[in-house]
Amino acid sequence: MAGKLKTLAARVILIGLAIHAVLLPILFYGLLYIVKQSHEEGFVNDVRKYSRFLADDFEFEGTVSDHVRAVRLLDSAILGSDGVYAELKDGDTLIRSGLVPDDSTGDYEEDFAFGQHGDHIYFLSIPLDIPDRQVVLRMGFDELPTIEQVRFARHRLAIVLFLYLIVSIIALVLLSTRMTRPLQALQRASRNIAKGQHSDHLQVDSQLTEIRELARDLESMRSELVGVNASLSQEIAEKERADKRRKLLESKLRQVQKLETVGVLAGGIAHEFNNILVPIFLYTEQAIDDLPAESPVHAQLERVLKSSNRAKSLVQQILTFSRQSGNPEHKAVDVRPIVEEALELLRALIPSTVELHQDLAADACMVLADRNQIHQLVMNLCSNAYQALDETGGAITVLLDRCAVDEQFCRDHPLLRVGRYVRLGIYDTGHGIDRNNLDRIFEPFYTTRAVGKGTGLGLSVVHGIAVSHSGDITVESEPGKGTRFRVYLPEMGGREAPETG
């Protein structure tokens, strides 16, 4: 209840009622005073004139001495007005109207104002100007009709003012409603904006200039707010995208640095190990040459040599991964025949449950590369795909095309530069790689296969070859659906200063 009284509408009505509570009594009694004064003044004026006129008649017509005529005149005076008493006092003689009750003593005090003496009769005496005689005309007039007229006027006035009060209350209610309606509309719109409905326009139809201007100002503020809000949302979205990209790049950078570190470490070890292998090879081959073929030691040395070859191959792969493999010969080569040759070899190896599709560019895909390493790259990726389909079967798709790498793509793959690249894609429909393993697949000796079913160097070598050719490799995988490797190698003439190594 207290809250409702604090509303603008309630305040307008209460203030209006308070003003009327003060003004209406003042108006009522003020008007009543004027009406009363007017009636009373008119009454006094009339009776004085009337009496004077009668006195003139007595003076000028000389009817005082004629008793019968005097009584008739006095009777006429009473009948022609609200007179209740009329007499002539001629010395000690009284000539009284026959219309005056017999029991009336005529013992009245003279009045000089309406309502004086409280007898409701206005009594006046007028000395007649008759030589040598002291004649006084005494008249009494009824005040009650005038009092009744004033009372009637008071009732009328009360009714009129009461009706005025009713009309005023209705007008106040309508006025307050009309005043508060646009404000309520503004309030609703403001609340909607506060709830986030920024598109709601602040449209208020009011004839009040202040409210109209307020609505216009608020609408202007809303529009500005919407603009600022949209700008902020856009900035936040861009910041989120930038954060996401930054995290991705940081992750890739860490991965590259880790691979670099591991490569340096592994390369160093491989070098030392290679140095150890050299005397083993030399002395084993010399011993084999010195021993007869039928010697049981000969067969054992053959096994030593075989193992040494395997060790040498392993060392070579490590060196390739660490990009320290001997002297790779970077020449202008077309990737397409290398891929076709690798696929020929692969077809002989894969079972019938695995389908091999290829979609190779018709034109030459020239890159500056070591042919053997590119061959190894293709073979390693294809072998990896085939092994992913070994148990379930599926399809391997090999794609070769040329593409343009733009600035946006370079931001996500910092090893690449803007320009044209030869893109080699190896897709399989195997079991895929989960997210945790996906971040580590290019680490050397990291494998998810059983012990003895892989060295964990295949993808490390691929990564090493791609990076050593100023390219990069990307991978997308979804567990249960397959994996997609894409290798980017800078196309010859695709950019002005291709970096190598």
Add this chain to the structure above:
Amino acid sequence: MSPARVLLFACMGIMLCLEVLGAERKVVLVAGATSPLHDLDSLELRKIYLGFTVRRDGQSVKGLRNTADKDLNRIFLQAVVAMSEKSYRRRLLSLTLRQGIPRPSEYDKPDNLLDALSDDPYSVTYMWDDAAAHSPDVKTLRVLWQGN
């Protein structure tokens, strides 16, 4: 003083008081002591106080209003001009505005009123009869009103 004499004085005092209390007050029409005016009837008097011209000996008679006493003014309005105060004022105003007739001069101090009477022998005014009796500068023309 003998008791008989005290009783006599007491009776005289009582009679005097009764005479004073029972005395009828009168309002009289007066003019200056040297005025040639003798009498004015009620109609002439009304004409004078409503601003119309009444001549005596070729001179215009002026009416002076005595406003020093409220009761006197009421009696004047009722017994002389026979109007309410507002009507009388309206009437004078109307005459002044329509015909250029000057309103009767008003005096609220008796001395000023008596001076004005002395200055113009053709001027009249009204006052209580006892006041007129005590003033040697005025003469009473006639009784205008007599109280009960």
